[in-house]
Amino acid sequence: xxxxxxxxxxxxxxxxxxTWLAVFFVxxxxxxxxxxxxxxxxxxxxxxxxxxxxxxxxxxxAYLPILWxxxxxxxxxxLICLVLGLPVAFQMARxxxxxxxxxxLLVIIPFLSNFLIRIFAWKxxxxxxxxxxxxxxxxxxxxxxxxxxxxxxxxxxxLVYTQLPFAILPLYAAAExxxxxxxxxxxxxxxxxxxxxxxxxxxxxxxGLSSAAIMVFVCCLGxxxxxxxxxxxxxxxxxxxxxxxxxxxxNLPHASAxxxxxMLAVLVPMLIVVLWQxxxxxxxx
Amino acid sequence: xxRSWLPGFITLCVILFLFAPLVVLVVNSFNASxxxxxxxxxxxxxxxxxxxxxxxxxxxxxxLKIAISASLAAMVLxxxxxxALHRFRSGLQNVHHMLITLPLVMPDILMGMSLLAxxxxxxxxxxxxxxxxxxxxxxxxxxxxxVLGRLQxxxxxxxxxxxxxxxxxxxxxxxxxxxxxxxxxxxxxxLAFTLxxxxxxITFFVSGPGTTTLPLRVASxxxxxxxxxxxxxxxxxxxxxTFLVAVCSHRLQRRA
Numbered sequence: 001x002x003x004x005x006x007x008x009x010x011x012x013x014x015x016x017x018x019t020w021l022a023v024f025f026v027x028x029x030x031x032x033x034x035x036x037x038x039x040x041x042x043x044x045x046x047x048x049x050x051x052x053x054x055x056x057x058x059x060x061x062a063y064l065p066i067l068w069x070x071x072x073x074x075x076x077x078x079l080i081c082l083v084l085g086l087p088v089a090f091q092m093a094r095x096x097x098x099x100x101x102x103x104x105l106l107v108i109i110p111f112l113s114n115f116l117i118r119i120f121a122w123k124x125x126x127x128x129x130x131x132x133x134x135x136x137x138x139x140x141x142x143x144x145x146x147x148x149x150x151x152x153x154x155x156x157x158x159l160v161y162t163q164l165p166f167a168i169l170p171l172y173a174a175a176e177x178x179x180x181x182x183x184x185x186x187x188x189x190x191x192x193x194x195x196x197x198x199x200x201x202x203x204x205x206x207x208g209l210s211s212a213a214i215m216v217f218v219c220c221l222g223x224x225x226x227x228x229x230x231x232x233x234x235x236x237x238x239x240x241x242x243x244x245x246x247x248x249x250x251n252l253p254h255a256s257a258x259x260x261x262x263m264l265a266v267l268v269p270m271l272i273v274v275l276w277q278x279x280x281x282x283x284x285x
Numbered sequence: 286x287x288r289s290w291l292p293g294f295i296t297l298c299v300i301l302f303l304f305a306p307l308v309v310l311v312v313n314s315f316n317a318s319x320x321x322x323x324x325x326x327x328x329x330x331x332x333x334x335x336x337x338x339x340x341x342x343x344x345x346x347x348x349l350k351i352a353i354s355a356s357l358a359a360m361v362l363x364x365x366x367x368x369a370l371h372r373f374r375s376g377l378q379n380v381h382h383m384l385i386t387l388p389l390v391m392p393d394i395l396m397g398m399s400l401l402a403x404x405x406x407x408x409x410x411x412x413x414x415x416x417x418x419x420x421x422x423x424x425x426x427x428x429x430x431x432v433l434g435r436l437q438x439x440x441x442x443x444x445x446x447x448x449x450x451x452x453x454x455x456x457x458x459x460x461x462x463x464x465x466x467x468x469x470x471x472x473x474x475x476l477a478f479t480l481x482x483x484x485x486x487i488t489f490f491v492s493g494p495g496t497t498t499l500p501l502r503v504a505s506x507x508x509x510x511x512x513x514x515x516x517x518x519x520x521x522x523x524x525x526x527t528f529l530v531a532v533c534s535h536r537l538q539r540r541a
Contacts, residue, residue: 010305013373016366017383018381021422031403032395086297088299094494103296105535107300108531112530113483115485115525116507117307117503118307120520121307122315122521125309131323217389223392256402259398262395274386285460
C-alpha cells in the first residue's frame with residue numbers, strides 16, 4: 001500500500017472519534033475555564049463581557065477547609081483502597097483458573113452496580129432504625145443513641161466502598177502478568193513471606209499501583225453525591241460546592257471557576273505522566 | 286512452600302464488605318418492615334407498589350432509549366478508534382490515545398460541568414439529545430479500551446492470508462476481522478450500556494425537564510422516606526440485571 005493511501009486511511013479511521021472528543025471533551029473543558037472569567041446573569045447563564053470578579057470572590061479563606069477536606073479524604077481513601085486491594089489482587093492472581101474467574105466476577109458486580117444504589121445500601125444499613133445500628137447496639141459496641149450516619153467517618157467509609165473495585169481491577173491486571181515464580185525464588189533465597197511480598201511483588205506491580213492510585217484519587221476529588229447523602233453539614237467537598245453553585249445559586253461562572261481549578265489540578269499532572277510514559281516508551285524501543 | 290493465609294483472609298473480608306450492603310438491600314426488599322431494622326415477615330408488597338408506580342417505568346423507558354442508542358454510537362466510534370490506535374504508530378495516534386485516555390480519569394462532575402457549559406453557551410436546550418451526547422462521550426473511551434484489548438490478541442496475518450487467497454481489503458475486514466472482533470465489540474457495548482444506565486452525576490448536569498432517567502428518579506425517591514422500601518425492590522431488580530450483564534460480558538471477553 002502506498003504511504004498516501006495509508007495516511008488517508010489513518011485519518012479516515014481516526015477522524016470520527018477524534019472529532020467527537022474534540023467537540024465534546026476538549027472544547028467544553030476550555031469553555032469551563034473561559035466561563036470563569038465571564039460575569040453571571042440572573043437566569044443561570046453567562047452575561048456579556050469579561051471580568052476577574054469571580055476569581056477575586058474565590059480568594060476566600062472559607063474555601064481552605066473544604067480544599068483540605070477534599071484532599072485528605074481522597075488521599076485517605078486511596079491509601080485504604082491500595083492497602084486492601086493489593087492482597088486481593090495478589091490472591092486473585094495466584095488462585096486457580098476457576099476461582100480466579102469467580103473472584104473477578106465478584107469484584108466486577110459491585111463495580112457495575114448502580115452507584116446510587118450502593119450509597120443507598122449504606123444509608124439504610126447505617127440508618128438509626130437500620131440493621132447495622134440495631135446489631136451494634138444489641139452487642140453493646142456503640143451507645144444506645146449513637147448516630148452512624150452524617151459524619152466524616154461515614155463519608156470515608158462509603159468512599160472506600162465505592163472506590164475499592166476501581167483499585168482492585170488495575171491491581172489485578174498488573175498482578176496477573178506478574179511471574180509468581182519470582183516470589184518462590186525470593187523465598188528460596190531466604191526471604192520471609194512479608195519481605196518477599198514487599199520487596200518483590202509490590203515493585204513488580206508498580207504500574208498497576210500507580211494507575212489504581214490515580215483512578216481512585218481523581219474519582220474522589222470530584223465527589224459530591226457521597227458527602228451530600230451520607231455526610232453531615234460540615235462534610236462538604238469541593239464537588240459539593242460546584243454542584244451547589246450550579247443548582248442552588250445558579251451561578252455558572254462561579255461553578256466554572258471551581259471546576260476549572262479542579263480540572264487543571266487533575267489534568268496537568270496527568271498530562272505530565274502521559275508524556276513521560278510516551279517518552280519512556282520511545283526510550284525502551 | 287507454605288502459603289500465607291493472610292491474603293486469602295483479606296480477600297474474603299473484602300468480598301463480604303462489598304456484598305454485605307447489597308445482600309441486606311435484597312433481603313429487605315422482601316421485608317414487611319419499613320426500615321428493615323428487624324425481619325417482620327415476607328412480603329411482595331414493595332414489588333407490587335413498584336409495579337404500580339408508572340413514573341418509574343417511564344423513567345426506565347427513557348433510560349433504555351438513551352442507553353441503547355448511546356452504546357451503539359459508542360461501539361461504532363470506539364471500534365474505529367481502537368483499530369486506528371492499534372494499526373498506526375504516529376504523532377496523530379499519540380494525541381488520539383491521550384484524548385481517549387483522559388475522559389477515563391476525568392471526574393464525573395467535571396465532565397458534567399463542562400458539557401453543561403458547552404450546552405448553555407451554544408444555546409442547545411438540555412434534554413434527550415444532550416444526555417445522549419454526554420453518554421456517548423463517556424462510553425467512547427471505555428469501548429475503545431475493551432476493543433483495543435481484544436485487538437492485541439488478534440493475529441493480523443489472518444488478514445494477509447485472506448488477501449493472498451484473493452479477498453479484497455473490504456472483504457477481508459468484513460469476513461475475517463469483524464467476526465473475530467465481534468465478541469470484544471459486544472463486550473465493550475455491554476459495558477457502555479451498563480455505564481449509561483447507571484450514570485447519575487453527568488446526567489444530572491445535562492438533563493432537562495421531562496428527561497428524568499432512572500438514576501435521577503431513584504435520587505429523588507431517596508429524599509422521601511415513604512418510597513424507601515420501593516427503592517429496595519427496584520435495587521434488587523437492578524442488581525439482578527447487572528449480575529446477568531456482568532456474566533454475559535465476562536463470557537464474551539473470555540471466548541477466544
